[in-house]
Each structure stands twice: as structure tokens, then as C-alpha cells.
Amino acid sequence: MACLGCGGERHRLVRVLADEDGARIVACNACQLVQLEEVPGPEELARLYANGYFEGSETGAGYQGYAGQEREYLATFAADVRRISEFVPTGSVLDVGCGYGYFVRSALAGGYDAYGVDLSADGVREAAKHAPGRVFRGTIDTVEALAGRRFDVVFASHLIEHLTEPRRFLSELVNRLSDRGIVVLVTPNIESLLARVSGSRWVSFKIPEHVAYYTPKTLGQLAEAAGLEVLAVDPAYQYYRLPFLMGRVRELIHPLGRILPPLERTEWLRDRMVRVTSGSLRLIARKASPGART
Numbered sequence: 611m612a613c614l615g616c617g618g619e620r621h622r623l624v625r626v627l628a629d630e631d632g633a634r635i636v637a638c639n640a641c642q643l644v645q646l647e648e649v650p651g652p653e654e655l656a657r658l659y660a661n662g663y664f665e666g667s668e669t670g671a672g673y674q675g676y677a678g679q680e681r682e683y684l685a686t687f688a689a690d691v692r693r694i695s696e697f698v699p700t701g702s703v704l705d706v707g708c709g710y711g712y713f714v715r716s717a718l719a720g721g722y723d724a725y726g727v728d729l730s731a732d733g734v735r736e737a738a739k740h741a742p743g744r745v746f747r748g749t750i751d752t753v754e755a756l757a758g759r760r761f762d763v764v765f766a767s768h769l770i771e772h773l774t775e776p777r778r779f780l781s782e783l784v785n786r787l788s789d790r791g792i793v794v795l796v797t798p799n800i801e802s803l804l805a806r807v808s809g810s811r812w813v814s815f816k817i818p819e820h821v822a823y824y825t826p827k828t829l830g831q832l833a834e835a836a837g838l839e840v841l842a843v844d845p846a847y848q849y850y851r852l853p854f855l856m857g858r859v860r861e862l863i864h865p866l867g868r869i870l871p872p873l874e875r876t877e878w879l880r881d882r883m884v885r886v887t888s889g890s891l892r893l894i895a896r897k898a899s900p901g902a903r904t
Contacts, residue, residue: 611636611647611648611649613638613640613641613643613645614643614645614649614773614774614775614776614821614822615638615641615643615645615776615777615822615828615831615832615835616638616640616641616643616835618638618639618640618641620638620639620640621636621637621638621639621647622636622637622639623635623636623647624636624637624644625810627810627815627817628810629810629811630815630817631817633646633647633648633815633817633818634646634647634648635647635815635823641828641831642825642827642828643822643824643828643832644800644822644823644824644825644828645821645822645823646817646818646820646821646822648818649774649818649821650818650821654818655772655774655819658672658818658819659672659729659730659819662732663730663732663733664676664677664709664710664730664732664733664736665677665732672819676709676710677710677736679851680710680712681849681851681883682848682849682850682851682883683710683712683713683849684712684715684716685849685883685885686847686848686849687712687713687715687716687717687767688716688719688720689847689849689885690713690716690765690767690794690796690892691713691716691717691719691720691722692720693844693892693894694763694765694792694794694894695720697792697841697842697894697896698762698763698790698791698792700721700722700762701722701723701761701762701763701788701790702722702723702724702725702759702760702761702762702763702788703717703722703723703724703725703761703762703763703764703765704724704725704726704727704750704756704759704761704763704764704765704786705717705724705725705726705727705765705766705767706726706727706749706750706764706765706766706769706783707727707728707729707766707767707768707769708726708727708728708733708734708737708745709728709730709733709737710733710736710737711726711733711736711737711738711740711741711744711745713726713765713767714726714737714741714744714745715740715741717763717765718741718744722763724741724744725744725745725746725756725761726741726744726745726746727745727746727747727748727749727750727753727756728745728747729747729748729749730747731747734746734747750782750783750786751782759786760786760787760788760791761786761787761788761791762787762788762790762791762792763791763792763793763794764783764786764787764791764792764793764794765793765794766783766793766794766795766796767795767796768796768797768798768890769795769797770795770797770822770824770829771797771798771814771820771821771822771823771824772819772820772821773821773822774821776822776832777832777835777836780793780832780833780835780836780838781836781837783836784836784837784838784897787896787897789897790896791896791897792841792894792895792896793833793838793893793894793895793896794892794893794894795829795833795892795893795895796846796890796891796892796893797824797829797890797891797893798812798814798820798823798824798889798890798891799824799825799826799845799846799889799890799891800812800814800823800824800825801825801826802845802887802889802890802891803887803889804887804888804889805889808889812889813889814889814890824891825891826843826891826893829843829891829893830843830893833893833895834898837897837898838895838896838897838898839895839896839897839898839899840893840894840895841894841895841896842892842893842894843891843892843893843894844891844892844894845887845890845891845892846887846888846890846891846892847885847886847887847888848885848886848887848888848890849883849884849885850883850884850886851881851882851883
């Protein structure tokens with residue numbers, strides 16, 4: 611088995627996930643990238659991302675009730691747009707893996723000329739309701755309407771951990787950047803406090819759809835190998851409504867969670883949103899100067 615990042619063949623065992631049929635998580639001895647020992651093939655991955663991925667597919671992969679968290683995602687992505695504006699205040703944006711188009715909508719609201727692509731027919735159909743003519747089904751290199759276009763921001767949130775060829779993917783993103791363009795990646799951070807505290811119950815151990823688990827160092831190395839210069843690495847935060855958040859807390863501390871009073875279900879708290887760390891990282895990078903590329 612080769613490392614998804616550098617191609618190295620030597621790994622060490624990091625964790626065995628008993629609740630995931632004994633899935634084995636390993637780390638590359640050369641570049642330290644953490645990944646699944648048994649990476650699913652193209653056919654299995656295609657099945658995982660079939661229709662229903664955003665609303666609870668029969669495979670068990672994906673999201674449960676993604677549409678029901680619209681308000682939370684719009685608030686979360688609005689914060690991403692504000693951070694992006696510190697580097698690129700205006701211009702064109704492409705969201706790769708746009709899902710229901712929540713980031714596209716947030717970028718449009720922030721004054722950007724925003725577009726999105728996704729493999730999910732359901733996702734693109736839903737996104738098009740709010741951003742007609744701006745979201746397309748396919749990949750960054752197959753959508754004819756975007757062929758040859760360069761963007762000032764290419765955004766990919768919670769996508770790279772799904773990919774078996776991440777370096778090739780990042781190289782494709784680099785090729786789509788304008789001269790002043792930046793790439794923004796958001797992905798689970800296996801070194802985050804939430805990951806360390808959660809152990810084998812970490813919510814981002816989604817097997818087998820998450821094939822790689824990054825840290826600021828390993829994602830930065832991968833970005834640099836693809837011709838990028840890292841500008842910033844931030845902890846990623848996300849907005850949640852209290853009932854959803856407390857449900858996750860109860861799962862994490864089970865069985866002690868049973869004794870927590872369900873105060874979040876009261877009328878004055880159940881719709882309240884809070885901003886908390888998601889255990890993810892956000893990397894912002896630009897094209898490296900020719901002399902700096904590896």
C-alpha cells in the first residue's frame with residue numbers, strides 16, 4: 611500500500627477502530643500522513659457518493675439532514691468568506707464540492723462572483739434553486755462552462771480527506787488560480803484537541819469515505835509539493851444549534867451523557883446557535899514563486 615501523499619511504502623499502525631469492523635489507521639514513515647490502510651477503490655467510492663449522500667444514503671455514508679442545517683452552514687461559511695476577504699477582498703470564487711451551495715450563496719452575499727461544482731446531482735439541483743446558472747455537476751476539469759477559467763479563490767471544504775489522489779487534485783486547483791489567486795482548504799485535523807479527546811470516537815473517523823487524515827504539517831507539505839506557498843493555517847470553527855451539539859456531546863461521553871438534563875430542548879434554547887471548534891483546520895495558500903517550488 612502506497613502513501614496517498616508521497617507514495618512511500620512504509621507505514622506504522624496508529625489506531626484500530628473496533629466500531630468500524632477493525633479498520634486500521636496508519637501513518638507514513640516518510641511524510642507522516644495518516645490514512646486508511648485499506649483504501650476503497652473507485653467503484654466503492656462512487657457508490658458511497660450516490661444520490662442521497664446529503665440526506666442519509668442507504669450506504670450509511672454522508673450527512674444526516676444536511677438541508678436542516680442550512681442556517682448553521684450559512685453562518686459558518688460567512689465566517690470563511692470574511693477570512694478570505696483579508697487576502698482577496700473581491701473577485702471570482704470557485705467552490706469545489708459545493709454540495710447544496712451554501713458557500714456559493716455566502717460568497718455571493720459577500721460580493722464575490724461565485725460558482726460551484728459537485729458530483730452529486732441532488733446537491734447541484736438543490737444549490738441551483740438559490741444560485742441558478744452558477745453551479746454545475748462534475749469535477750473541476752470536466753465542466754465545460756468553466757473550461758479555461760481562472761479564479762481568484764478556489765475553495766474546497768471537507769473534500770480532500772475523501773480523495774485518493776490529493777496531490778493531483780491540488781495541482782488541478784493551482785492550475786485554476788489567477789495570478790493573485792488563493793486556495794482555501796478545510797479538513798479534519800487529526801491533531802486537534804477534539805480528535806485527541808475523542809479517541810476512536812472522533813466524529814471524523816468516517817470509514818471508508820474519509821481515506822486520509824491531515825495535520826497542519828502534512829497538509830502544508832502536500833500543498834507545497836503541488837506548487838503552493840502556505841499563507842495561514844487556522845483552527846476551523848462551525849456553528850451548531852444546541853440540540854445537535856449536545857447530541858454529539860452525549861455520544862462522546864456515553865454512557866455518562868444520559869444524566870445530562872436536556873435543557874437544550876427547551877423553547878428558549880433549541881434554536882440557539884453557538885460557534886465552537888469543529889476539530890478541523892483551514893489552510894490558505896497561494897501560488898509559490900517559481901524559485902520556491904519543490
